[in-house]
Amino acid sequence: MRYIFTALFLLTLIPAAMAQVGTVSGTVVDGENGDLLIGVNIRVKQTNGGAVTGIDGKYNLKLPPGKYTLEFSYVSYQSKLVEQLDVKSGGLTSLDIALSQKSVDLQQVVITASAIDNSEVSVLRLQKNSLSVQDGISSQEIAKIGFSNSAESMKRVTGASVEGGKFIVMRGLGDRYSISQMDGMSLPSTDPYRNSASMDLIPSTMVDNIVVKKTFTPDLPGNFTGGAVDITTKSLPDRFYLNVSASVGINDQATFNNNFLSDPIKGKTDWLGFDDGSRKRPDLARNNPYMTSLGSTIANIQNNPDNQQLINDFNTSMRVFADRPYSVSAGSPGLNRSLNLATGNRFKTANGNAFGFNLGLNYQHDNRFYDNRSINNYKANISSENRMQRFLYSSGSESQSTATVGGIASAAYQFGKNEVGVSAIYNNTGDQSVLNLDKGSFPGALSSGEYRNRVIGFQQRSLLNTQLKGKHMASFFGETKIEWAANYILSSQYEPDLRFLGAPVTTAGTYYFVREVPNPFHFFRDLKDNQYMGKLDLTSTLKKFTLKYGGFISRKERDFTEYRYQLSTTGTNPADAEYLSFGEAGGDFDRFFSAGNTGVLGKSGSQAIFGNSYEDQTQPSNLYEGYEQVMAAYLMGTFNITPKLKTVVGARIETTDYEVAVKSSNKAPGKIDALDVLPSLNFIYALNDKTNLRLSGSRTLARPNMREMAPFISFDLLGGFPIVGNPDIERTNITNVDFRYELFPKSDELFAVSLFYKNFQNPIVTELDATSDQPQYKYVNSEQANLAGAEIEFRKGLAFIDPAMKNFKFGVNFTYIYSRVRLRPEEYEIRKVVDPELKNWRPFAAQSPYIFNLLLSYDQKEKGWESTVFANLFGPRLSANGAGAAPDVYEVFGRLKDKAENRLKNNVPVPELNFRIRKQFKSHFSVALNVNNILDYDVVNYQEHNGEYFTTQSYNPGRVYKLTLGYSISR
The missing domain is CATH 2.60.40.1120 (Carboxypeptidase-like, regulatory domain)
Structure with missing residues (x-):
């Protein structure tokens, strides 16, 4: 520091x-x-x-x-x-x-x-003059609350919540039905199981504002229903500026905690969030014949025990993972920390044109520790009175360390009625984690006994977004504005050497292997997406109306690999003195997995003595590649029917060309080849210069992602249920109707009420196959679904109460959502056997019945003080379908009544409550204090049966205290 x-x-x-x-x-x-x-x-x-x-x-x-x-x-x-x-x-x-x-x-x-001097005014002006129903948050609001990334910032937007700290849920519709854009171009997801981008990859310091389009107009992509989130980055600055800030923080559960666990593998660039190759898949493990044919190799050695060259080659192959320990290091992590720098300037050229640039750098390192971390699975027995039966039950701790580094560079040149700009944004996040579940049982696989497991992981996510864009005015077809952009985006998710160890334990604390539980293994996964996009928008202003028309093309190419190398004791004899069995090693994993305990350990007479070995358990069907190509053209017109009534009408034509194929399989690839016409009709009636009435109707769609179409099965490493792809899955068509009343009493005040209804044909859902002995999730199309809701938002200064409160501002928004997704007959018939009164529908995944946001701010610029209190509350939301006839799993930020037993008190949510206070000194310096999660909620996934709550997962994120010192100059 x-x-x-x-x-x-x-x-x-x-x-x-x-x-x-x-x-x-x-x-x-x-x-x-x-x-x-x-x-x-x-x-x-x-x-x-x-x-x-x-x-x-x-x-x-x-x-x-x-x-x-x-x-x-x-x-x-x-x-x-x-x-x-x-x-x-x-x-x-x-x-x-x-x-x-x-x-x-x-x-x-x-x-x-x-x-x-308030950028919030600009956002509200955009909202007032928008052709569609729109909400947003300005960079000033983001800074006031102290959000660190775009995902956190979205919590302030009406109707928005965040799932998993990364993915946006708009109006109760998960990431499948929302899209994320940056400067008008869509962002890809770095998660193979998700449709929308991980918003936590975009630091808030790089954001100018975030605008959410909630209704469709033909100039927007057609694959959104909940919202189109557009992150606008800083463009041509108004003047020279230099902002530097540094912060230190404390997580009351992680910081200086001596029980914090970490991976013994320490790469030189871990602190930046990059793996330096210490965890990469060993070259010797790639298509190694000894690993792919382990049984025949061991038999060959037994038949040729004196072939030293064969034994040496075998030992070299088997010992490639000897320096990849399953043990962990305990230590005390230091302070959370971050550093941000941003600068830019604007120049006026000799001929009166303007040139500007922006540069930004961001670094952040955070530690989190979850004590009493629990992961449980239940399976319902239809014929038993005891409906909720444990499938897996475990608890322990989880330690996470996250490093993020990113940067932005942009430049723009304005000449006459033209502007050309170029930008590049890069962000990389590395997550190191140790999940140590040292208490539990596994009745789904073991008849009795204690069961423990450990997962050591490293996940690196990166996003590079480069863009060339331009704006021009031309005198044809009236006055025509021409806007174009071309993007290249590279996104990746890299998970090198995830190590999993799960084993039963005797009453004396000795580990041992059984056939019912997978042996320890090393897991490698790599996803890379290359995406190319281009768009052209033309807006022609004629005497009585405005026409907007253009086209869009996007092609994303994906390569996905998944490799697994599993410990094998084939050919070993625990009675051999040279071999140290798992039970004999007890908890000393370094000794058991060492090179000296792996491969051929010696000879006994004419027989080779085998220790541990590794078998390549990679499923060729789990390596897939594919592409997504979308082409579109649109035409829309804006007409003033009367001086107060405006209509926006048009349609968008989109072609979908998807193909996903397993690399080494004769399975039929998943394909979609379709053309959709997506009409849109909007009416905007200005009651006066401060009030609008909006009515909108449109058709949109939702496409499956490539993982959902890939015909392979992936397994949950924590004992959960497998996930099965479906190459026959179809896209979803949605009909949308929206109404909004909005009033802007002052330039920085708002009162708005919205109503919305959506009908889904062939909605894509995750269904749990209850008929199989081994339950598994699969992606399927349900017949139909409906969603309806209402939103209300109010922003108001408090001077109307008393002039002494002129520096206070109040903001509140509330969203109510109701949805029904019809169960497929196959699932409904099984579940109603246990519950004859079972409804034939469930809500949308990740949909909360209500979302509430409250903000109270104080701003006294004369003395340099500002402070903000922010609260976010959402109702329990569907997390996963229950196994067999078990109840569905819901998530809530709530309160555990007994942390030792991880039992949920009730499903009443606890608000996320944050506070920030900032003081500016002598114009240039500032100091700020943030306190997050003041009420110290628990994140709990649960199932409810007969009024009792069964916890499936839980953890406590802890309170976070952050102190930030800032320095800024501008001229």
């Missing part, structure tokens, strides 16, 4: 005597429809200088400190004069202007400047 503070100190030595000017910037729009106005003249009366709005409708002025009068003028629009605009040295004054079209010869409008 001394290097961080030294760097911060050196930054303060930047000459303070440099000439300081102020910056005035903003956006000019049409006051009636919110369209950006390009080429508006802004004249500063005191200097006779000025500026012109660019292709993005924005302007930028540099002025010495003082008070100014600005005149905004545009052909066929009423001029507007802004007086008493106060420009401060080094400050940024945001001033957005709405111009009215001339209907009669009116005098110039004169107003007194009362600009609000």
Whole structure:
């Protein structure tokens, strides 16, 4: 940390005597429809200088400190004069202007400047003028609450919740029905089991705002139903800026905990989240004939015990994992920490054009420790009165260490009515984990006895997104705005050498192997996606209407591999003195798995003495490749039916071309080849200049991901049920109807009420096959589903209560959701045998019946104080289907009544409550304190039967305290 503070100190030595000017910037729009106005003249009366709005409708002025009068003028629009605009040295004054079209010869409008330096205003302006139902969160709100990544930031958005800390659930619809975009282009998922991107990969420091489109218009991708989340990164900056922040934090369960466990393998780049090759699959294990034909190799050695070359080669092969221990290291992790740096500038060229750039770096390292970590599985016995029967029952601890490093670089050049930009964003996250479940039983496989297991893992996820884009104005077909973009995205999820050990234990604490439980193994998994995308959007403004039309193409190519090397005791004799059995080793895993206990250990007479060996248990069917290609074209028009009523109508045509095939199999590949026409109709009625009524109807779709189509079975490493792909799965078609009333009392205030209904044909669901002796999950199409809900949002300053509360602001939103997914007849007939009153439907996966957000902020800029209290609450949500006739599994942030037994008290949720306070000193320095999870909730998955709650998984994330020191300059 001394290097961080030294760097911060050196930054303060930047000459303070440099000439300081102020910056005035903003956006000019049409006051009636919110369209950006390009080429508006802004004249500063005191200097006779000025500026012109660019292709993005924005302007930028540099002025010495003082008070100014600005005149905004545009052909066929009423001029507007802004007086008493106060420009401060080094400050940024945001001033957005709405111009009215001339209907009669009116005098110039004169107003007194009362600009609000608040990016939240810009987000609400976008929401008010949007052609679709839209919500969002600004970078200022993200900073106020102290969110560290985009996934956390989404909790503030109405109708949004986050699943697994990564995946967005909009309006009760899981990641399958939402898409994630960055600067208007879709992001791929780094998880083979998910459709949408892992939002935790995008640090909040790289975000300008996050906008969520909740209704479909033809210029958007057709594969969303819950929401299209678009993360906008910083583009052309208003002025030079340099922001540096460093933080340290404490997790009250992990920090300085001597019981924190870690992998003994320590790579040189682990601290950056990269595996340096220490865990990679050994070259000798690749297609090794001794491992792929272990039984015949051992027989060959027994028949040729004097063939020393054969024995040496065999031993070399079998001992490749000898330096990959199953033991763990206990230690005390230090403080959580992070470092962020961002800089950028804007230049005016000699010919009046503008060039700007942004650079950002982000590093974060966090530790988490979950004591009383439990993982249980239950299977219902239809013929037994005791319906809930344990399949697996285990508890212990889990230690996690996460390192994230990322960066952003972007540049843009504006010339006349044109802008060209380029950007690259990279993020890498490495998760090291040790799951040590040292108490439990496995009645699903073992008749009696204690069972323990351990999983040591490393997961590296990375995302590289490069984009070239442009905006241009042309004089054809009226005034036409041309926008284009081309992206290349590389995403990956790399899991090298995940080690699993599960074994029963005698009453004396001695480990031993049984056939019913898999022997320890090393597991390697690698997913790589290459995606190429391009789009072209043209917007032509004619006399009475606006047309938007264009096209889109995307192709994603995936390569997925999964290898497994399992310990084998074939040919070993525990009675041999040279061999150390698992039971004899007790808990000393290093001795048992050592090179000296592996391979051929010697000879007894004419027979070779075998120790441990490894067999290649890779299933060729688990290696697959595939592609997803989508092409689209659309046409939409915006018409003003009356001065107050606007309609947006159009359609999008999308082709789907998917193919997923197992690399080494004659199984038929999964294919989808389809064409969909997706119409959309939106009405926007302006009751007045502050109030809108919106009505929308549309058709959208949801596609399966490649993992769901791949015809292979993957196994849960923690004793859970296998997952089966389905090459015959079909896409889902959805009909959407939305209504919204929205009121904007002031530029930073909002009151909105929304109603929505969705009908699904062939919804894709995960169903648990209850007819098999070994239950397994499979992806299937149900017949139909319905979802309905309501949202309400209120943002208001509290000065109306008392002028003394002018610095307080209140925000609250509430979402209620009700859904029914019809059970397939095969599942329903089995389940109703146990419960004759069983309903023939369940809710959507990850859907909470309600979501509640509350924010109270205090902002006193004069004295540099700001503070925020944020609360997020969601109702229990479906996590997984129950096995056989067992109840379904739900997740809740709740409270365990007995942590020793991991029993849930009830399913009443506990809010996530966070607090942040920040103080700014002498304009440049700031210090902030964050406290997260104040109420200390438990994350619990449970099943309910006859009023009793059975915990399937649980852990406590702990409270987090973070102190941040910041330094910023701008001019």
